[in-house]
Amino acid sequence: MNICERRRFFFDNFIPLLGATSYIWYESVFDPSMRAPMTLNYLTNFNPVQQHLFFEASNDSKLIDPYMIPSIVHRTTNNVDSYLRQECLDDETWYNSEYCNKYYKAADIDNPLCYMISQKDNQMCGILIFSKWRQEKFTLKHRQIIESVFKSLPWLFPDKVMIDPTPFFQLTPQLYKILSFLVNGNDKAEIAAYLGISEHTVIDYSKQIYTFFKVKSYGELINLFIH
Numbered sequence: 261m262n263i264c265e266r267r268r269f270f271f272d273n274f275i276p277l278l279g280a281t282s283y284i285w286y287e288s289v290f291d292p293s294m295r296a297p298m299t300l301n302y303l304t305n306f307n308p309v310q311q312h313l314f315f316e317a318s319n320d321s322k323l324i325d326p327y328m329i330p331s332i333v334h335r336t337t338n339n340v341d342s343y344l345r346q347e348c349l350d351d352e353t354w355y356n357s358e359y360c361n362k363y364y365k366a367a368d369i370d371n372p373l374c375y376m377i378s379q380k381d382n383q384m385c386g387i388l389i390f391s392k393w394r395q396e397k398f399t400l401k402h403r404q405i406i407e408s409v410f411k412s413l414p415w416l417f418p419d420k421v422m423i424d425p426t427p428f429f430q431l432t433p434q435l436y437k438i439l440s441f442l443v444n445g446n447d448k449a450e451i452a453a454y455l456g457i458s459e460h461t462v463i464d465y466s467k468q469i470y471t472f473f474k475v476k477s478y479g480e481l482i483n484l485f486i487h
Contacts, residue, residue: 262486263415263486264303264482264485264486266415267285267303267415267416268303270413270416271283271285271303271305271387272305274409275305275389278373278389278398278402278405278406279391279395279396279398279402280373280389280390280391280398281369281390281391281392282304282305282306282310282369282389282390283304283305283387283388283389283390284302284303284304284306284314284387284388285302285303285304285386285387285416286299286300286301286302286303286385286386286387286388287299287300287301287302287379287383287384287385287418287422287423288300288383288384288385289381289382289383289384289425289428290382290383290384297384298425298428298429299318299440300383300423300425300428301422301423301443301485302440302443302444303444304444306367308450308453308454309367310367310368310369311441311444311454312454313363313366313367314363314367315437315440316363317359317362317363319433320359320363323358323359323362324359325359325363326349326353326354326357326359326360327345327348327349327354327372330348330349331343331345331348331349331374333348334347334348335376341375341376341377341407341411342373342374342375342376342403342406342407342410343373343374343403344371344373344397344398344399344400344402344403345371345372345373345397345398346371346397364393365393367393368392368393369390369391369392369393370390370391370392370393370394370395371390371391371395371397371398372388372389372390373388373389373390373398373402373403373406374386374387374388374389375387375389375406375407375410375417377417377419379418379419379420379421380420380421381421383421383423383425385417385418385419386417387410387416387417389406423484423485427472427473430472431472434465435465435468435469435472437455438451438455438462438465438466438469439469441454442466442469442478442481442482443481443482443485448462448463448466466478469481
């Protein structure tokens, strides 16, 4: 079992103990000029519909996640690694947000509980844990549990930058999306069904990604993201 498989096994079994239903573990880079962080590597138990909404939300040029800036301010001001949604943003602002109703409600996820560590050069590694939409919010006790557990298992969140973000900015949105699905373990049939394209087209895109990253196989590609 490689490190990515260990992480997935752990999260798939640990997250339900918190009463959570969904999670996304990520490595990302954030620059002040960006509207949102760019995800470089991730693991998730999102279903295809939720993954679709995740990509649509991250590329929305009109709406911004109302949680993003307040969470950054809360983290830096209080020097904390974990935080509850309600510590950063009140219920009224959250539930009345057009962004939340368009993406979070549609994905049936709510109340993000975040744990994140900084790496360097504006890169970070963390996890967002979600309940179902309008279910009971996570509490301080949940936050204390994840912080205690995650800090005792440092292999879950590498504190060193492991991926050079530069190539990702050169990928087209479609190739970036295909790459993200490949890294998460989706096969060509699943990707084709989600994107509404043929498996042959997925194979063609995959070949372009292999060429771009100078690898010859899926195994070599995935090895770039296993750490």
